[in-house]
Amino acid sequence: MAAWDLAVAGAGPAGAAAALGALHEAPGLRVALLDRAGFPRDKACGDGVAPQVLDRLAEVGVTGLLDDRVPVGRLRLVRGGRDVDRAVVRPSYVVPRRIFDARLVEAARAAGATVLRHRIRDVRIGDDGVRIDDEIDAAVVVGADGARSVVRRGLGLPTGTRALALRGYAPVPAARRGTQVIAFARGAVQPAYAWSFDRGDGLANVGYGEVLRGPGGPTRTQLLARLEALLPGATRGGTDWRGHHLPLSGARWRPPAGRVLLVGDAAGLVNPISGEGIYYAVSTGIVAGRAAARALAAGRPADAGRGYGRDARAHLFPHLRHTAVASRLIRAGPVLDAGLRASAGDQRVFDDLVELALARGRLTARVLRGLGAALLRTDPGTRPPPLQES
Numbered sequence: 485m486a487a488w489d490l491a492v493a494g495a496g497p498a499g500a501a502a503a504l505g506a507l508h509e510a511p512g513l514r515v516a517l518l519d520r521a522g523f524p525r526d527k528a529c530g531d532g533v534a535p536q537v538l539d540r541l542a543e544v545g546v547t548g549l550l551d552d553r554v555p556v557g558r559l560r561l562v563r564g565g566r567d568v569d570r571a572v573v574r575p576s577y578v579v580p581r582r583i584f585d586a587r588l589v590e591a592a593r594a595a596g597a598t599v600l601r602h603r604i605r606d607v608r609i610g611d612d613g614v615r616i617d618d619e620i621d622a623a624v625v626v627g628a629d630g631a632r633s634v635v636r637r638g639l640g641l642p643t644g645t646r647a648l649a650l651r652g653y654a655p656v657p658a659a660r661r662g663t664q665v666i667a668f669a670r671g672a673v674q675p676a677y678a679w680s681f682d683r684g685d686g687l688a689n690v691g692y693g694e695v696l697r698g699p700g701g702p703t704r705t706q707l708l709a710r711l712e713a714l715l716p717g718a719t720r721g722g723t724d725w726r727g728h729h730l731p732l733s734g735a736r737w738r739p740p741a742g743r744v745l746l747v748g749d750a751a752g753l754v755n756p757i758s759g760e761g762i763y764y765a766v767s768t769g770i771v772a773g774r775a776a777a778r779a780l781a782a783g784r785p786a787d788a789g790r791g792y793g794r795d796a797r798a799h800l801f802p803h804l805r806h807t808a809v810a811s812r813l814i815r816a817g818p819v820l821d822a823g824l825r826a827s828a829g830d831q832r833v834f835d836d837l838v839e840l841a842l843a844r845g846r847l848t849a850r851v852l853r854g855l856g857a858a859l860l861r862t863d864p865g866t867r868p869p870p871l872q873e874s
């Protein structure tokens with residue numbers, strides 16, 4: 485039976501960050517980083533990595549991770565006839581997860597984590613520790629095993645609102661080079677959008693996703709048709725199509741206390757307006773790793789979850805409340821259209837909305853004023869018809 489101070493279930497961005505957070509706090513810790521897959525491995529994703537992700541990684545000593553990648557400095561938002569094309573304050577990266585996740589796992593290994601290939605089926609919490617599959621014992625476990633988390637299910641926690649998205653790789657047409665394009669659907673419950681993110685190597689990550697309202701969901705054929713309708717030509721020459729669920733965050737997010745901590749998608753943390761989840765995964769992973777190391781150093785591993793919950797909430801609130809409100813506001817189209825009009829009129833409103841969608845921004849006074857003004861200046865096409873005099 486292997487005994488570890490910390491076992492991390494899942495070696496995606498959340499799990500690798502948890503190992504990095506723990507080892508940065510306590511370099512001698514015995515940390516096992518478990519994953520059913522060998523790395524490099526693919527993961528359905530838009531591959532958009534916000535610069536704020538790199539800020540968080542620098543805090544645990546990981547720098548220069550994407551220095552060889554081409555940053556993308558423009559973001560274009562399209563809905564119907566409206567087209568907002570602006571420079572972003574800080575460029576993002578578009579990095580195939582095959583590359584990004586493998587680099588993070590290597591960074592965790594270099595920091596001292598032991599990377600093991602293991603598919604987790606069963607997690608049991610005892611008075612003295614946690615047992616995984618009758619094979620692995622650990623004082624603390626971090627559940628970082630993604631949207632279908634076995635660890636989360638073992639804790640008996642329900643799943644919340646989900647989105648479904650499909651992505652592929654296709655040649656970038658000239659008009660979409662050097663940019664991240666997001667084209668919102670019309671007549672659908674929002675968020676529902678297609679994207680084309682230039683990777684900088686002749687290919688774009690293209691895809692379509694929408695929030696699910698009730699059981700079932702669109703088929704792969706429907707998702708592909710919606711992508712092509714919103715971004716004509718985006719699917720041409722496409723390969724590597726892969727879909728996955730996204731567990732969207734809510735206003736009342738609270739992780740469980742105890743020896744088992746949940747991070748990233750396993751904790752139900754994907755931005756409900758943008759579908760971005762890597763920032764939350766890396767942030768909560770680092771906070772959880774640090775909290776586990778501190779609880780272990782204090783000789784109170786069963787307090788790790790409480791410390792993590794406090795620190796993670798301090799990091800992510802009130803942002804999570806603001807995204808929950810924003811996702812309700814944009815559910816029907818007019819507020820989303822107003823957001824696009826306000827972004828077209830004021831670079832700072834655009835910047836604030838990008839921060840809300842990618843990291844831990846808020847619905848600032850500037851955004852709310854911009855939305856209010858844009859809603860009052862309704863497009864002629866969406867104004868109600870004049871009353872007929874009888």
Ligand SMILES: Cc1cc2nc3c(=O)[nH]c(=O)nc-3n(C[C@H](O)[C@H](O)[C@H](O)COP(=O)(O)OP(=O)(O)OC[C@H]3O[C@@H](n4cnc5c(N)ncnc54)[C@H](O)[C@@H]3O)c2cc1C
Nearest residue numbers: 494496497498520529530531532604630649748749761762
């Ligand atoms: C189509 C799509 C597009 C997206 N686009 C973006 C984007 O552009 N930018 C962005 O920031 N976010 C995006 N997201 C969200 C993002 O992919 C996730 O939020 C992010 O991957 C979460 O990281 P994680 O480490 O929590 O989980 P994951 O990345 O899912 O990693 C979980 C790991 O756990 C392992 N695992 C699972 N079960 C077990 C088990 N039983 N035993 C052992 N190992 C296990 C898996 O092999 C995997 O390596 C997108 C999601 C989808 C589906």
